[in-house]
Amino acid sequence: xxxxxxxxxxxxxxxxxxxxxxxxxxxxxxxxxxxxxxxxxxxxxxxxxxxxxxxxxxxxxxxxxxxxxxxxxxxxxxxxxxxxxxxxxxxxxxxxxxxxxxxxxxxxxxxxxxxxxxxxxxxxxxxxxxxxxxxxxxxxxxxxxxxxxxxxxxxxxxxxxxxxxxxxxxxxxxxxxxxxxxxxxxxxxxxxxxxxxxxxxxxxxxxxxxxxxxxxxxxxxxxxxxxxxxxxxxx
Amino acid sequence: xxxxxxxxxxxxxxxxxxxxxxxxxxxxxxxxxxxxxxxxxxxxxxxxxxxxxxxxxxxxxxxxxxxxxxxxxxxxxxxxxxxxxxxxxxxxxxxxxxxxxxxxxxxxxxxxxxxxxxxxxxxxxxxxxxxxxxxxxxxxxxxxxxxxxxxxxxxxxxxxxxxxxxxxxxxxxxxxxxxxxxxxxxxxxxxxxxxxxxxxxxxxxxxxxxxxxxxxxxxxxxxxxxxxxxxxxxx
DNA sequence: GTATGCATAATTGTATACAAAAATATCGTC
DNA sequence: GACGATATTTTTGTATACAATTATGCATAC
Numbered sequence: 001x002x003x004x005x006x007x008x009x010x011x012x013x014x015x016x017x018x019x020x021x022x023x024x025x026x027x028x029x030x031x032x033x034x035x036x037x038x039x040x041x042x043x044x045x046x047x048x049x050x051x052x053x054x055x056x057x058x059x060x061x062x063x064x065x066x067x068x069x070x071x072x073x074x075x076x077x078x079x080x081x082x083x084x085x086x087x088x089x090x091x092x093x094x095x096x097x098x099x100x101x102x103x104x105x106x107x108x109x110x111x112x113x114x115x116x117x118x119x120x121x122x123x124x125x126x127x128x129x130x131x132x133x134x135x136x137x138x139x140x141x142x143x144x145x146x147x148x149x150x151x152x153x154x155x156x157x158x159x160x161x162x163x164x165x166x167x168x169x170x171x172x173x174x175x176x177x178x179x180x181x182x183x184x185x186x187x188x189x190x191x192x193x194x195x196x197x198x199x200x201x202x203x204x205x206x207x208x209x210x211x212x213x214x215x216x217x218x219x220x221x222x223x224x225x226x227x228x229x230x231x232x233x234x235x
Numbered sequence: 236x237x238x239x240x241x242x243x244x245x246x247x248x249x250x251x252x253x254x255x256x257x258x259x260x261x262x263x264x265x266x267x268x269x270x271x272x273x274x275x276x277x278x279x280x281x282x283x284x285x286x287x288x289x290x291x292x293x294x295x296x297x298x299x300x301x302x303x304x305x306x307x308x309x310x311x312x313x314x315x316x317x318x319x320x321x322x323x324x325x326x327x328x329x330x331x332x333x334x335x336x337x338x339x340x341x342x343x344x345x346x347x348x349x350x351x352x353x354x355x356x357x358x359x360x361x362x363x364x365x366x367x368x369x370x371x372x373x374x375x376x377x378x379x380x381x382x383x384x385x386x387x388x389x390x391x392x393x394x395x396x397x398x399x400x401x402x403x404x405x406x407x408x409x410x411x412x413x414x415x416x417x418x419x420x421x422x423x424x425x426x427x428x429x430x431x432x433x434x435x436x437x438x439x440x441x442x443x444x445x446x447x448x449x450x451x452x453x454x455x456x457x458x459x460x461x462x463x464x465x466x467x468x469x470x
Numbered sequence: 471g472t473a474t475g476c477a478t479a480a481t482t483g484t485a486t487a488c489a490a491a492a493a494t495a496t497c498g499t500c
Numbered sequence: 501g502a503c504g505a506t507a508t509t510t511t512t513g514t515a516t517a518c519a520a521t522t523a524t525g526c527a528t529a530c
Contacts, residue, residue, distance in 0.1 A: 014306070015514080039481070050515045051482090052287075056294060063298045065387075071249070072482060072521050087387040094333040094388075098326070152300075152322040153329075156391060250484080274511070285485045286512090307491050307512060 019047045020057045022233040027066050027077060028138065028162060029131035030169045031233070034079040038067060065163050078166055085167045089211045092160035095153060096141065096203050100187070102148040104196035111147045115188045118143055122181050137180050138165055144187075164210070171214040183209065254282045255292045257468040262301055262312060263373065263397060264366035265404045266468065269314040273302060281465040300398050313401055320402045324446045327395035330388060331376065331438050335422070337383045339431035346382045350423045353378055357416050372415050373400055379422075399445070406449040418444065 023043070026032045044054045058075045061067040068078045080088065103111075118140055125133040138161040145157035183206035190199035258278070261267045279289045293310045296302040303313045315323065338346075353375055360368040373396040380392035418441035425434035 041481075052514055052516090055291075055482095059291060059294060060298060063295060074482065074522095084386065087385045090385060091330075091333070091387045091391065094329060095326075098329040150322045150325060151319065152326045152395075156326065160387075276511075287484055287486090290512095309492095309512065 015049055016053045016056050019043070019049060019053055020060060022047065023057060023061060024066065024162070025135070026233045027061075028135050028165050030134060030165065031131065032077050034077050034166055034170050036077045038075040038077065040074070064159050066166065078163075079170060080163065080167050082171070085171065085214060088160055088163050088167060089207065089214075092157070092164065093204065093207050095157050095160060096144070096207065097200050099145050099148045099150075099153060099157060100191075100199045100203055101196065102150060102153075103144065104191055104194065104199050106149065107147070107191050112188065112192050114147070115140070115143065115191075119181060119184050119188065122184065126181065134165060137184075138162070140184050167214055168210075173213075180206070180210070250284055251288045251291050254278070254284060254288060255295060257282065257465075258292060258296060259301065259397070260370070261465065261468045262296075263370050263400050265369060265400065266366065267312050269312045269401055269405045271312045273310040273312065275309070278465065299394050301401065313398075314405060315398065315402050317406070320406065320449060323395055323398050323402060324442065324449075327392070327399065328439065328442050330392050330395060331380070331442065332435055334380050334383045334385075334388060334392060335426075335434045335438055336431065337385060337388075338379065339426055339429065339434050341384065342382070342426050347423060347427050349382070350375070350378065350426075354416060354419050354423065357419065361416065369400060372419075373397070375419050402449055403445075408448075415441070415445075 023032075023038075032038075038058060040051045040054045040058070043057075044051050047054070058067055058069065062069045062075065065080075066078055067075045069075045118136070122133065122136045122140065125136050141161050142154070142158050145154040148154065183202065186202040187199055187206065190196075190202050258267075258273075267273075273293060275286045275289045275293070278292075279286050282289070293302055293304065297304045297310065300315075301313055302310045304310045353371070357368065357371045357375065360371050376396050377389070377393050380389040383389065418437065421437040422434055422441065425431075425437050
């Protein structure tokens with residue numbers, strides 16, 4: 001986790017990165033909900049940066065499909081349509097199959113152990129910390145992808161997973177992710193056994209289950225104060 | 236091509252879009268080569284916009300993997316490493332297989348005809364207009380992806396194709412794309428015959444051929460004047 | 471009570487200003 | 501002439517200013 005890996009830094013300075021990370025986490029953990037308005041001034045004020053930075057971050061999140069931007073209307077947390085949701089799930093499955101195909105040929109004992117530790121984290125978070133549990137469930141897939149060794153694939157999986165949490169926030173009932181954890185364990189087991197097909201099948205099953213859960217519509221459109229939420233993420 | 240499709244517009248105003256389109260085309264057509272410096276002032280001056288806009292565009296291109304950005308050092312056309320190139324090709328193949336799997340179940344006669352017309356364009360451009368030929372060869376795959384009906388998939392294929400032209404610019408010899416055109420035709424034929432597996436095989440073969448071509452290193456690092464190149468794209 | 475128009479406020483789009491960093495040129499020394 | 505330190509220029513990072521657009525509130529008419 002805290003290995004001495006220097007971040008290669010993609011774009012501009014490091015100031016924008018903390019805003020990006022904060023906003024992103026707020027979205028992933030469903031503190032900010034689909035449809036929420038992201039006013040540049042408000043965000044800038046909370047994070048202590050100018051609109052210039054905020055704008056950069058919003059554009060980046062927009063490129064990743066996490067926020068919608070309309071000309072002269074500003075940015076909101078994205079509200080994927082059902083058809084978009086299907087596209088995301090299909091693409092995600094396609095990518096994650098490739099991840100497992102790769103992994104089952106090159107996975108090491110270290111990798112397995114790292115995955116195993118992650119699932120333990122998930123289990124713990126599932127009891128205490130709701131938001132973290134959501135995030136960790138997604139991060140299991142991101143970890144898998146990064147272990148695959150294909151950076152491009154990993155980036156795309158990352159995007160798909162992020163967008164999925166948006167979709168779940170929109171369409172799924174407040175799920176208990178216990179089942180998720182079991183399915184994650186099955187994937188690890190299949191990888192450990194070197195059974196490529198079983199791993200892919202487990203992933204298929206897992207993602208299908210997630211997809212199915214996202215069928216019951218429910219819209220929780222209450223009045224929400226973005227400022228108070230952001231305070232917890234501006235650290 | 237000029238169907239009445241309104242552009243949903245992703246990010247900010249329409250001013251940045253023309254800069255984006257211009258720069259992107261310059262990269263795809265290999266007028267701007269990997270490693271070329273993209274000074275904000277220079278671009279802004281040529282396109283008649285401020286650095287603010289240019290910066291937005293560069294960030295976007297960076298997110299798509301077409302330009303590299305280093306803090307305090309600015310932007311350059313990306314120079315994918317060989318390992319990155321492998322990642323791109325692998326991911327691209329994974330995505331395009333999915334495109335064909337989808338298409339072979341839903342392709343219409345109109346789709347086929349549209350693809351056929353595109354290949355005709357390619358053939359023509361191959362004789363007269365070098366840069367356009369490069370671009371059109373890639374756009375065949377983008378057209379396929381967009382016909383698949385999965386927007387997410389289409390966006391990723393688009394990105395992969397763009398990055399491939401960078402890779403080809405870097406590692407491949409100045410290829411004649413005649414063979415490409417034949418292979419495109421084979422894919423269409425397989426789709427027309429409703430033969431899903433043949434289509435996927437043809438695509439596999441095609442992409443493997445492209446991959447193989449990108450093995451011979453050759454570095455054409457001459458002094459190049461970005462200004463004169465941009466004049467042709469600032470329209 | 472609902473709708474319409476206008477005045478006002480809030481928000482976005484873009485350019486510009488200025489500080490910080492990097493690249494480049496200049497000069498002196500050996 | 502080569503090398504290195506310093507000054508100058510260029511380029512980037514960020515904030516801010518201002519115009520343009522959109523949203524909001526309020527009064528009036530129906």
